[in-house]
Amino acid sequence: MERMRTNMxxxxxxxxxEETDPVADQVIEHLFTKGELKNVNGWLTSLSDNNEALPADLPEPVRQYFEQTSQLLEWADRKQMHKGAVFFSKHVQAILSVLGSLSLPYCYAAADGAQVLYLSQRIRKDTKKRLADTGQFVLNVLNPKAFDTKGTGIRSIQKVRLMHAAVRWHTLKSDQWNDVWGKPVNQEDMLGTNLAFSYIVLEGLHKLGIYYSSQEADAYLYLWNVIGYMLGMRKELLPENRKEAYWFSKLIEKRHFRKSEAGIELTKALMQSFEELTPSSAFKGLSGGYMRYLLGDKTADLLELPRKSLTNVLIKPISAVNTMLSLAGSLPWKNSSTYAVEAMLLAIEQENGKADFRMPVGLRE
Structure with missing residues (x-):
């Protein structure tokens, strides 16, 4: 297998x-030091479409930020992005399932990166709300019309980028942050999260027995590269292909995957939310086992996921059937992994399809 570039x-x-996102950080610094957050937050809540006009009374740094980050990148290949979005639409239920049960706990396994999520309490206090926000963000940025004039992708990215900067600002101002962890929501952690939502999703689909072509996988990874860059990632951190994504993920796992109170507690909160949101009683109690199946025992043990479960017995034969059906162009999604999809969609429905991308006014919000 081809090795990754030598500078990585x-x-x-x-x-x-130690690197964050200076563009968004400067905006947040202005809003908090000038006391202008409240008015901007009210506007952010209603902001939706890419072509929505900016209010005349916006603080100048905020206006400049939204104007300068509102255009698709010059190097972005719209055709490749569209192929990635079509792939998402084709496998939307499976991908949502993998995002909730693999991507999120995968992020929690990175002990240092999980600290900012744990300290902010936004996920622990209202995990269902955060699950809904994550699902809605994914739907906003991955649908085929996300980057069209009347789409919602660009605005969603702009808001989440500011939200990350606000969390970073509050965390650094608190007395709870340990500098050993690096900066909150730093560039390496952004890379890990981007991989979790792109390459790791592809790995999860493969484990579920869902077939996809190399061209589809490359397009999906490319789309997330564009999204990651627009969220403030440095371009040199974006994997150029799936082989690089593989090596990047292994390097991050080697550096950061270890047992931590933050990772364990975040995973417990996620499992509890899935159980509470699962409409079908037939699927209750399967969340931990399903996560373990997707993550593998080594990572699952770091998060203290339950070992005794019937999930493996149920999922393995379903994966084999999925492979045959997906190759034949048909993939019914009513099985033991559906609970994660139902839970995420129900969470989104309960929030009326509106993600809360307001900037937090403190670590406890």
Whole structure:
């Protein structure tokens, strides 16, 4: 297998733990120091379409931010992005299932990166709301019309980027942050999250026995590269292909995957939300086992996921059937992994399809 580029090593990634997102950080610094957050937050709540006009009374740094980040990148290949979005639409239920039960706990396994989520309490206090926000963001940025004039992709990205900067600002101002963890929501952690939502999703689909072509996988990874860059990632951190994505993920796992109170508690909260949101009693009690199946025992043990479960017995034969059906062009999605899809969609429905991308006024919000 082809190795990753030589400059992507532990020394470089360690340096990236001290790098954040200056563009968004400057806006947040202005809003908090000038006391202008409240008025802007009210506007952010209603902001939706890419072509929506900016209010005349916006603070100048905020106006400049939204104007300068509102255009699709010059290097972005719209055709490749569209192919990635079509792939998402084709496998939307499976991908949502993998996002909830693999991508999120995968992020929690990175002990240092999980600290900012744990300290902010936004996920622990109202996990269902955060699950809905994550699902709605994914739907906003991955649908085929996300980057059209009347789409919602660009605005969603702009708001989430500011939200990350606000969390970073509050965390650094608190007395709870340990500098050993690097900066909150730093560049390396952004890379890990981007991989969790792109390459790791592809791995999860493969484990579920869902067939996809190399062209589809490359397009999906490319779309997330564009999204990651627009969220503030440095371009040199974006994997150029799936082989690089593989090596990047292994390097991050080697550097950061270990047992932590933050990871364990975040995973418990996620499992509890799935159980509470699962409409069908037939699927209740399967969340931990399903996560373990997707993550593998090594990572699942770090998060203290339950070992005794019938999920493996149920999922393995379903994966084999999925492979045959997907190759034949048909994939029914009513099985033991459907609970994660139903839970995420129900959470979104309960929030009326509106993600809360307001900037938090403190770590406890």
């Amino acid at each position: 090593n532990e020394a470089f990634l360690q340096a990236m733990r």
